[in-house]
């Protein structure tokens with residue numbers, strides 16, 4: 001399950017120095033995904049597994065320096081009970097705060113993890129207009145329910161939108177906007193076109209900073225939401 005570990009990051013957990021744990025596998029195939037090694041089974045098999053013991057001991061070694069742990073993927077929620085077990089160990093054996101990254105495809109599990117107090121910060125990737133989710137190999141219905149969950153979390157959650165020109169333009173943002181109502185924090189992230197992708201046919205290019213600012217303003221003015229720019 002655990003395929004990677006980064007000891008220190010200052011960009012993955014808002015406001016905290018954190019370690020990052022990468023879980024392998026994903027139930028979707030977003031064309032712009034750059035985590036190819038963590039997603040394609042034939043590539044994933046080549047990556048050695050890390051044990052929970054190893055990772056927990058790395059976390060303990062950084063006690064006092066890191067303040068949080070980010071659990072990311074791939075898509076962490078495909079691991080169900082095993083993900084819960086890992087979060088419980090992090091929570092009870094280190095006391096560190098936990099951020100979970102997700103594509104939102106498993107709202108039932110997210111709800112149970114939140115109820116159990118195992119997630120301090122939830123980041124959900126809202127990838128394109130609902131009508132285009134099938135292009136990612138996913139369905140929007142569960143994502144819609146996950147977005148509803150985020151609304152109750154106030155400052156403990158964010159929706160991230162990676163501005164991939166082929167999937168996120170003004171038209172898609174207009175379709176996404178109603179589902180962002182009530183979300184307290186939205187982060188727009190720049191798409192980096194020069195990294196190897198799951199789909200080599202994905203049209204290249206990226207939006208200029210000014211174009212992303214225009215999208216941010218549209219969201220901010222319509223929804224009164226905090227919009228962070230990671231560009």
Ligand code: SF4
Nearest residue numbers: 026028030033074103
């Ligand atoms: S959900 Fe995330 S990890 Fe999975 S294919 Fe899409 S971008 Fe990659």
